[in-house]
Amino acid sequence: MIEFERAGKTYPDGTVAVGEFSLRIPSHTTTVLLGSSGCGKTTLLRMVNRMVDPTSGRVLIDGEDVAQEAPVALRRRIGYVMQNSGLLPHRRVIDNIATVPRLTGMPRGAAHERARELMRTVGLDSGLARRYPGQLSGGQQQRVGVARALASDPNILLMDEPFGAVDPLVRMELQRELRRLQTQLRKTILFVTHDIDEALALGDQIVVLQPGGQIAQAGTPEEIVAAPANDFVARFLGLDAGRRSLRARPQPGGGWLVSDAGGRPLGVLPDDPAREGPG
Amino acid sequence: MANAGHILGLTGAHLQLSLPAIAAAFLLSLPLARLANRLRPARALILGGTGLLYAVPSLPLFIVLPVLIGTGVRDTLNVIVALTLFGLALMVRSAADALDAVDEDTRLAATALGHSSRGRFWTVELPLAGPALLAGLRVVSVSTISLVSVSAVLGVQSLGSLFTDGFQRGIVAAVAAGIAMTVLLALLLDLLLVLLGRLLMPWSRR
16 A cells, blocks of 8 residues: 655755645555646656655555665665656667566576566567567557566556557557556556546546646546546546537447537447437 | 888887777776766866866877876876876766766666666666767777877887888888878777677667
8 A cells, every 4th residue: 555645845946846645545456646747746656666755744655654765675666667668778678677676686597587477468579578679669668668667576566657658559458458467466556647548447546636736636437527526627537528428329220329519429339229228 | 011010019019008098098087977977066177177188288298297197208107198188088078978868768767677876877877878988989099099109209119100210211101101000000999999889789779
């Protein structure tokens, strides 16, 4: 479990990145910090592995204040995935994945064995092991980033807009993969994004942030879509623009064409005799 | 050519003066560059200060240096130290810029993975600065090979002796041979450095 206790970050020049933030993140769940750029979400994420130290309040992992831990040791037991993968360009895929096990003293052979196993876990072809990151596609690089974060089998996974830089099709595939992985691995995931659809797709808990790390609303995806706490959340979800009020029209060949309030087609709902047509 | 043995000997002497200086300039530039990058306020001072060394005329330096370090004017050590200083003048700025240009995201990623500050320098920043460091080193190498010749005026043997002797005795062939061998040596060393770079940094050409 991760707990933020009135955590805040003010920079020496007086800029307030995060005012006062309190949140409890239950173990084995995915919590998404959702907000536009400058809302302090990355700062909050980095407080967990001490890449940023809060200037007020504290962050606890399983009841222990992270400030009591040596940053280097702490980071080695927390997985971290960032945008643009953050892979080390001078190391082959297999060595990138084996980085943390090697740092913690695992022999090279065993670390590589572990890395190969993780390549299978995240769906990477073993033929890519000897490649350099620059020789991979964006989607493959992100998979390597996820594999690398999992290498030391951490309980906590911090993900900072990990799928932000890949095209929409690949992003959806990566999200699907992450959901599959999560049912299997059950990590405590803290995931940062500005993409509402991504938040709805991945989060057990979604925290909508306003500038300064203010919580606009925290809840399950259902709660947030069904009952947005205020205008800010509604706007963020696109509720005010009618993006989430859906209409369905019967199609000539059967089934329903679903569109938003503005008439933009969103998808097709197949005919289901057990269900009454929406309307 | 009967002089081939003589020229070969001078080439050897030339290398004995230049190689240690090139190596020393490279190795000493790294801690200085790292210091300059870490102490931002001192950066301009360190880079400017070492850069100014290059403005010192070479011949006076060869003559003044023995007074400061207690060697003879014709000691090879005197020549090597002077050449190292000139090498540093070029290399410290190159190295500081090379280390500074390492991608910030990569640096952050290395930190997030749990590299210590020192570990990150040796295993991430230094290798990634490699191509730019190599570019700087190539300039130092060529510059040093050509500068060595000046020491011939003091009477220290090198390919430069072919100029001084040839000039005094009016032997054009000797001067020509000196020029040709110096250029050849500089080119060969440069080629060697490029090959070494390819060997050590296979990731940089993708």
